[in-house]
Amino acid sequence: MSALAGLVQDRLAQGPMPAAEAMELALYHPEHGYYRRSTGPWGFEGADYYTALDLGPLLGEALAVRFAQAWERMGRPGQFVVLEAGAGRGWLGRDLLAAAQGPFRDALHYIHRDDNPAARAAAREALAPHLAAGTARFADEDEVLEPFQGAVLSNELFDALPAQPWRWDGEGWRFEALGPEGQTWLPGGPCEATEWFTAQAEGGLEPGDGAPWCQGLPRLVESLGAPLAKGLFLTIDYGDAASRLVDKGADIRRFRGHQVDGSWWEDMGSADLTADVDFTRLAAHLEGAGFREAGHVSLSRWVRAHAPLAQWEADWQAMEPALRVKRMENLLQLTLPSMMGERFRVLEAWKNCD
Numbered sequence: 001m002s003a004l005a006g007l008v009q010d011r012l013a014q015g016p017m018p019a020a021e022a023m024e025l026a027l028y029h030p031e032h033g034y035y036r037r038s039t040g041p042w043g044f045e046g047a048d049y050y051t052a053l054d055l056g057p058l059l060g061e062a063l064a065v066r067f068a069q070a071w072e073r074m075g076r077p078g079q080f081v082v083l084e085a086g087a088g089r090g091w092l093g094r095d096l097l098a099a100a101q102g103p104f105r106d107a108l109h110y111i112h113r114d115d116n117p118a119a120r121a122a123a124r125e126a127l128a129p130h131l132a133a134g135t136a137r138f139a140d141e142d143e144v145l146e147p148f149q150g151a152v153l154s155n156e157l158f159d160a161l162p163a164q165p166w167r168w169d170g171e172g173w174r175f176e177a178l179g180p181e182g183q184t185w186l187p188g189g190p191c192e193a194t195e196w197f198t199a200q201a202e203g204g205l206e207p208g209d210g211a212p213w214c215q216g217l218p219r220l221v222e223s224l225g226a227p228l229a230k231g232l233f234l235t236i237d238y239g240d241a242a243s244r245l246v247d248k249g250a251d252i253r254r255f256r257g258h259q260v261d262g263s264w265w266e267d268m269g270s271a272d273l274t275a276d277v278d279f280t281r282l283a284a285h286l287e288g289a290g291f292r293e294a295g296h297v298s299l300s301r302w303v304r305a306h307a308p309l310a311q312w313e314a315d316w317q318a319m320e321p322a323l324r325v326k327r328m329e330n331l332l333q334l335t336l337p338s339m340m341g342e343r344f345r346v347l348e349a350w351k352n353c354d
């Protein structure tokens with residue numbers, strides 16, 4: 001039995017364990033949690049998942065253009081700080097710093113925030129020249145940052161927060177849990193989560209409706225948004241509007257070997273667990289934290305609206321064929337509906353920018 005399985009058994013002796021508590025343990029137990037291990041789950045071969053960063057530099061290049069536009073809108077401040085939360089291996093920061101151009105490049109400063117030890121070790125390598133030059137640095141998750149102008153960025157952060165799935169059974173609400181017999185749905189509510197889902201269900205609730213509720217979302221939005229004096233909050237993740245998630249009956253998912261694997265409660269600590277992000281709720285909390293113009297679109301639409309497509313086409317002509325094909329594949333992955341294009345969304349919200 002793994003150390004984490006032993007901890008779960010001890011915990012179950014005290015009574016059923018809500019799924020969110022199990023997800024917290026599986027991902028963030030200080031010693032055995034999936035995101036607290038010393039070796040990373042990244043990449044293609046033998047790993048559980050890959051993110052947009054494994055596919056090539058285009059997301060970072062598109063963000064460099066978008067942040068340069070934000071910098072213009074903000075009146076070209078002398079320093080434009082990008083705080084990336086859940087920054088993982090730091091590849092997005094690396095690609096962003098490499099793609100920035102002109103006077104915006106001189107203003108750009110990158111902060112990597114992620115206490116995941118394996119990710120941080122990889123980021124130390126990926127960001128080495130920028131760390132040496134003083135244009136990038138690390139911040140601990142509990143570090144209180146000085147106010148800054150710039151952007152708060154995240155890619156697949158909010159889906160990695162512990163979340164509690166709820167279901168409407170036709171007569172009442174149930175929450176997912178682990179009991180002595182295994183996974184189960186227990187009666188619960190009413191509470192903030194069930195009130196939110198009831199209010200968001202379009203055309204009334206039907207049996208099977210429900211979604212994961214991320215208890216930690218407001219506090220994280222608050223702590224990330226607070227030091228941003230002026231600028232853009234930009235989040236990339238999978239998920240949807242609340243009404244669609246409730247309609248779908250979204251649940252926690254487990255990834256192994258790049259496949260979704262239904263049994264999130266098996267082999268906890270050795271697989272990636274994720275929950276769809278409720279973009280309606282995320283936008284509402286950003287509005288509550290002083291952000292304006294909060295809106296989200298599919299990644300495909302965001303790339304088509306903001307990426308330097310004509311520039312890419314011109315640059316790629318000069319590349320050797322194999323590299324050109326790689327870039328085209330990278331663009332297809334980001335935009336095709338069956339790949340990341342429609343499954344991922346990009347949320348933007350602005351603070352103190354008129």
Ligand SMILES: C[S@@+](CC[C@H](N)C(=O)[O-])C[C@H]1O[C@@H](n2cnc3c(N)ncnc32)[C@H](O)[C@@H]1O
Nearest residue numbers: 035051085086087088113114116141155156160
């Ligand atoms: C799914 S991974 C994504 C990593 C990276 N952004 C990528 O695309 O490869 C989620 C990361 O979020 C980190 N994380 C979770 N909660 C966090 C928090 N409150 N602040 C910063 N990072 C956090 C985890 O340690 C983990 O490395």
